[in-house]
Amino acid sequence: xxxxxxKQYRLSFPHMGxxxxxxxxxxKALDLEIVxxxxxxxxxxxxGSRYSPESVCVPFKYNLGNYIQALDRGANLLLQAxxxxxxxxxxxxxxxxxxxxxxxxxxxxxxxxxxxxxIIGDIHKINPKIPFYRVxxxxxxxxxxGRCIEKAEDFLRKNIGFEKKKGQLEKQFKFFLSKxxxxxxxxxARQLTKKYLRIFENIPILKxxxxxxxxxxxxxxxxxxxxxxxxxxxxLASKGVEVHRFxxxxxxxxxxxxxxxxxxxxxxxxxxxxKPFLKYHIGGHGTDSVGKANELAKKGxxxxxxxxxxxxxxxxxxxxxxxNISKKYNFPIxxxxxxxxTSDTGMQTRLEAFYDMxxxxxxxxxx
Amino acid sequence: MPQKNxxxxxxxxxxxxxxxxxxxxxxxxxxxxxxxxxxxxxxxQAMKNVLKTVREQLQERPGRITWVGATGSARNxxxxxxxxxxxxxxxxxxxxxxxTLYPKIRTVLEIGGQDSKIIIIDKGIVAxxxxxxxxxxxxxxxxxxxxKRLEINIKDFGSLALKSKNPAKIAGRCTVFAESDLVxxxxxxxxxxxxxxxxxxxxxxxxxxxxGKGKKILAPIIFQGGVSKNIGVVKAxxxxxxxxxxxxxxxxxxxxxxxxxxxxxQGTKKLFDFSIQDVEFRxxxxxxxxxxxxxxxxxxxxxxxxxxxxxxxxxxxxxKAKEHFDK
Numbered sequence: 001x002x003x004x005x006x007k008q009y010r011l012s013f014p015h016m017g018x019x020x021x022x023x024x025x026x027x028k029a030l031d032l033e034i035v036x037x038x039x040x041x042x043x044x045x046x047x048g049s050r051y052s053p054e055s056v057c058v059p060f061k062y063n064l065g066n067y068i069q070a071l072d073r074g075a076n077l078l079l080q081a082x083x084x085x086x087x088x089x090x091x092x093x094x095x096x097x098x099x100x101x102x103x104x105x106x107x108x109x110x111x112x113x114x115x116x117x118x119i120i121g122d123i124h125k126i127n128p129k130i131p132f133y134r135v136x137x138x139x140x141x142x143x144x145x146g147r148c149i150e151k152a153e154d155f156l157r158k159n160i161g162f163e164k165k166k167g168q169l170e171k172q173f174k175f176f177l178s179k180x181x182x183x184x185x186x187x188x189a190r191q192l193t194k195k196y197l198r199i200f201e202n203i204p205i206l207k208x209x210x211x212x213x214x215x216x217x218x219x220x221x222x223x224x225x226x227x228x229x230x231x232x233x234x235x236l237a238s239k240g241v242e243v244h245r246f247x248x249x250x251x252x253x254x255x256x257x258x259x260x261x262x263x264x265x266x267x268x269x270x271x272x273x274x275k276p277f278l279k280y281h282i283g284g285h286g287t288d289s290v291g292k293a294n295e296l297a298k299k300g301x302x303x304x305x306x307x308x309x310x311x312x313x314x315x316x317x318x319x320x321x322x323x324n325i326s327k328k329y330n331f332p333i334x335x336x337x338x339x340x341x342t343s344d345t346g347m348q349t350r351l352e353a354f355y356d357m358x359x360x361x362x363x364x365x366x367x
Numbered sequence: 368m369p370q371k372n373x374x375x376x377x378x379x380x381x382x383x384x385x386x387x388x389x390x391x392x393x394x395x396x397x398x399x400x401x402x403x404x405x406x407x408x409x410x411x412q413a414m415k416n417v418l419k420t421v422r423e424q425l426q427e428r429p430g431r432i433t434w435v436g437a438t439g440s441a442r443n444x445x446x447x448x449x450x451x452x453x454x455x456x457x458x459x460x461x462x463x464x465x466x467t468l469y470p471k472i473r474t475v476l477e478i479g480g481q482d483s484k485i486i487i488i489d490k491g492i493v494a495x496x497x498x499x500x501x502x503x504x505x506x507x508x509x510x511x512x513x514x515k516r517l518e519i520n521i522k523d524f525g526s527l528a529l530k531s532k533n534p535a536k537i538a539g540r541c542t543v544f545a546e547s548d549l550v551x552x553x554x555x556x557x558x559x560x561x562x563x564x565x566x567x568x569x570x571x572x573x574x575x576x577x578x579g580k581g582k583k584i585l586a587p588i589i590f591q592g593g594v595s596k597n598i599g600v601v602k603a604x605x606x607x608x609x610x611x612x613x614x615x616x617x618x619x620x621x622x623x624x625x626x627x628x629x630x631x632x633q634g635t636k637k638l639f640d641f642s643i644q645d646v647e648f649r650x651x652x653x654x655x656x657x658x659x660x661x662x663x664x665x666x667x668x669x670x671x672x673x674x675x676x677x678x679x680x681x682x683x684x685x686x687k688a689k690e691h692f693d694k
Contacts, residue, residue, distance in 0.1 A: 041659035323581035332495055345440070350498055353458035357493040364492045 009106075010035050011126075012075035014066040017224040018153070019249055021181045022146040027079075029138030030127045035075035037066040040227040044069060049340040051097050057086055057309040058339050059221035062228055064094055071098065076105045077126070082112035083220075085284035085314050115259040116143075144186055146250045148193040152176055155200050157245060161237035162211075164204040172199050208240070212358050215296040216245045217289045218307035219315050222338050223247045229307055230344040232336075232351070236305075239355050244301070246292050247285070277321040284314030290321045297329035302358045305351075310337040332357065374430030378639060379627025380417065380449065381457065381620075382410045382441035385480025385508055386593060389417035390623040391425060391432065392631070396467055400424035401620055410441035411448065415644050422641050432639040436460075436630030438622050440481075444667060447675040448648055452634040457622050462486045462493045464625025465589050468615060473585040476604065476612075477621075478574065478594035480507040485578050487585075497578050505573035507593045509542050510600075513549060513566055517559055524563060528599025531564035538569065545569055567599035571607050586610045591618035646670060653691055655684035664688045 012035040013023050020036050027034055038044075040062060048065025067078055078098075080091035091109035098105065110122045116139070124135045152173060160169050176196040183189040214236060222228045223245065233243050258265040267281045273291030281287050293304050306322055308315035319335060326333050334354045336347055374393055381388040384406060391400040402420035406413045436453035437446035438460040446454035457479075465475045466488065475486040483506050487495040499506070514521045528534075535552045538544045545566070552562055575584075588610060594600055595618040605612050617624060646669060653664045653676070662684050666676040673692040679685045 038659065042661055043659045320581070326495070326581070327583070330489075330494070334497075349440075349456045349458070352456040353496060353498075356455070356459040357496060360492045361494070364490070 008033070009077045009126075010075045011077045011079065012037060012067070012070035013079040014063040015040050015225065016221065016249075017226065018149050018177055019146065019224070021149065021177060022142045022249065024181070025145050026123070026138050026142035029134045030123070030130060032077070032127065035070050035073050037070040037073070037075075040066070040225065045227075045340050051101065053093075055311060056093075057312050058228060059087070059219075059225075059309060060090055060094070061340050062221070062225065063090060064097065067094060067098060068101075071103045071105060078105055078107050079110075080107070081110045081114065083114075083284065084112065085312070087284070088112040113259060115256045116253055118260070141186060141189070143250055143253065145180060145183070145189055146248075148180060148189055149177070150248045150250060151193060152196060152200070154245075155197065157233055157237070157243040159200070159203075159205050159207075159242075160234075161240045161242065162205045162207045164206050168203045169200060172196065172203070207242075210362055211240065211242055212302045212355070212362065213242045213244060214358070215292065215301050215304045216243060216307065217247075217292045217296070217304055218285075219289075219309055219312050220247055220252070220285050222307050222309055224249070228309075229336075229338055230347055232305065232307065232347070235344075235348065235351060236355075239352075241355065244296075247288070274321070277324050282314055282317035282321075284312070286314030286318035289315060289318045290325070293322050293325050293331075293333065297325050297331040301331075302362065303332040303334075303354065305354070306333055306335045308335075308337055310339040312337075332361075374428070375433045375636065376425075376428075376430045377434035377436070377627040377631040377634075378421070378432045378449075379436045379438070379460075379623040379625065379630060380414060380445055380451070381460065381622035381626060382406060382414060382437070382439040382445050383457075383480050383622075384440050384482075385511075386619075387413035387417050387439075388620050388623040389421050390617075390620050390627050391421055392624065392627045393430065394631070396628060396631075398617060398620075398624065399428060401617065401623075403619060406441075410444060411648050411650070414445050414448065418641060418644050422644075433636040434627070434630040434634045435637075435639050436626035436634070438626040443675075443677055444650065444665075447667060448669070449639075449643065450637075451630070452637065453626065453630040455626060455629060457482075458484055458486065458496055458498060459493075460622045460625035460629065461591065462488070462496070462625065463628055464621035464623075465591060466491060467625070467628050469587070469589055469613065472587050472589050472613075474588045476574070476579075476588060476590045476595075477592040478506055478570070478590075478600070479592040479622075482506060483574055483578050483592075485574075485582055485584075487582055495582065497580075497582065499578050505542075505570040505577070509545070510566065510570065510594065510597065513546070514563075516546075516549070517553075517562065519559065519563070525567075525596070525598035525600065527560045528564040528567045528597075529602060530560040531558075533561055534568050535561045535565035536568075537562070537565040564599060564603075567597070567603045568607075570594070570600055571603040575607060584608060587613060589613040589615065589618075591615065591621040593619050595619065648674075651692075653688040655679070655687055657683050657687065666692060668692055 010033040044065035047068045048061035052061045052064050082088040095107040120139050179192055236243050255266045255269055270287040270291050274287050278290050296304050322333050376391050376393055379390045387404050387406045389402045392398055400421045402417040404416050435449050435451040437451040438455055438457045442454050461477050465472055473488055477484045484498040511521055514524050535557045537548045590612050595614050649668045651666055653666050655662045662679050664676045664679045664684050666688050667674045673689045676688050
């Protein structure tokens with residue numbers, strides 16, 4: 001990237017769950033000012049869908065909304081990643097849309113075929129004056145913080161529905177996040193996570209013997225961003241369901257470590273679990289959804305929820321394979337699509353019915 | 368004066384987008400009173416109307432209503448107005464309704480005004496279900512609008528369809544396509560009953576390809592919901608599935624019946640007062656403005672006092688709304 005010396009960069013990136021903490025930690029190494037867009041709200045999605053192509057998948061609209069809100073707060077360098085589906089074209093399209101809106105900014109997109117090494121390399125290019133080892137170190141710390149967040153979130157998902165006094169876990173979790181955001185070193189982050197996991201564990205939990213265990217699989221973004229799936233995990237928790245989820249950002253990075261060295265490494269890893277229901281890769285995260293659902297069914301979970309943005313091709317591809325899993329293991333799966341509408345009634349009706357069904361099933365087998 | 372053999376009844380109300388249904392059953396699950404009226408976009412008035420009808424039918428009966436259940440898309444609103452103890456989704460209600468009357472059933476097909484669902488039952492419990500997403504093609508309201516276009520009374524729709532020997536082929540995938548297909552066929556000179564039979568087939572094809580996709584449809588099959596009253600669609604289903612289809616004479620009331628059964632089995636007794644008919648209920652939106660989400664909370668007011676609200680993302684909004692209306 002060529003640029004004038006005098007220009008002061010203010011970097012921004014889209015939200016995804018609580019990962020802004022991770023991103024921030026990483027980009028801090030670049031010695032640039034970082035603008036974190038305001039938390040996703042109705043306004044974000046309204047802005048995003050107003051300027052997006054109508055039929056584009058919904059993460060595009062959220063991302064665009066985040067960008068607009070960040071630009072309005074003074075950001076002038078936007079980051080976007082890419083992947084093996086329409087996501088690979090997000091960056092180009094978003095750049096054009098924002099330019100047409102008259103914003104003055106630079107846009108930086110990572111390669112579609114990612115692995116940790118080229119991510120670090122790409123980011124280093126933004127400010128090559130910074131020594132490489134600093135970017136590397138920041139990446140590692142960011143990765144570690146990502147793991148910490150995921151650990152805590154996992155605990156929350158499995159337990160938040162069963163608190164004796166509602167709201168305690170979430171309150172502590174918010175403290176944890178704000179402190180983790182401040183942590184500067186590995187030791188700090190590790191100790192913090194240890195401390196808060198202990199606090200979480202000491203919060204009284206009352207789990208029934210015959211509890212329902214449900215897995216959430218599906219498209220990366222809508223799984224990770226609670227606003228985009230109408231807080232599906234919270235809703236399930238409020239019904240007293242133990243929610244399991246596997247998709248994480250660091251998991252994605254782990255899978256991609258050998259990308260580029262071993263051809264199709266990432267894909268093959270996913271495919272292994274999806275057999276015999278899939279023979280070939282179906283793009284994006286579809287293969288992984290099938291693999292995870294397969295695992296859930298084998299492990300004797302009560303059911304799975306498959307979520308996707310409306311029109312997500314890889315996940316639409318995954319559905320016939322998922323239906324076969326359903327049939328073979330007698331394993332209920334429901335399918336939900338999300339778009340920019342903000343009413344959650346339809347989703348609640350379907351989830352409630354799903355919950356009733358699982359409960360009836362469980363009670364019947366108990367007898 | 369307390370009677371010795373006092374009977375207790377259960378009221379189930381199903382407020383759909385198009386029609387509102389109410390059923391009162393006794394402890395033997397026998398239907399004592401029923402009502403079926405159009406919602407006409409005003410669920411509160413529709414609820415009052417069905418209550419009135421039901422009350423008239425109950426006048427001679429000695430028992431009192433002690434359980435109330437609400438279902439359908441306006442279940443939260445009506446549930447809180449009626450102070451119903453059981454407020455449940457229509458999928459569960461339909462399944463329980465069908466299972467109570469026909470315990471051996473394996474598949475429930477249901478087509479209502481705006482939605483359609485399939486419920487697969489295995490050994491008397493719900494094993495799987497699906498509901499149409501996003502699009503109302505092939506539901507009751509589609510048939511109603513097309514019958515208006517052809518100027519046919521919706522009640523004659525089914526019997527007319529049976530007259531056809533060569534049903535016109537009409538694309539059922541999408542309402543817009545179906546409609547242009549229909550116009551095209553009509554202008555080409557197809558007789559009306561062939562077009563109508565084609566529409567019935569289109570509804571069935573759409574249903575089986577959409578909602579029923581990937582589901583194993585096993586006999587005995589029951590078909591319920593408003594569209595089950597349309598004999599043309601029933602016959603089209605029988606032909607397509609190659610199996611006999613049960614249609615209960617109360618098939619259109621099954622959701623209300625189901626929720627009445629659930630209320631009776633799961634709820635605790637609480638006397639229901641019909642005077643609720645005369646109370647004024649009003650709904651009003653309230654914008655929270657507490658954060659950028661700007662939740663628009665829908666509040667229902669009983670005699671100008673805040674009763675309940677929905678659509679908030681956090682507790683702050685609800686407290687604000689309550690304060691706003693109660694002051």
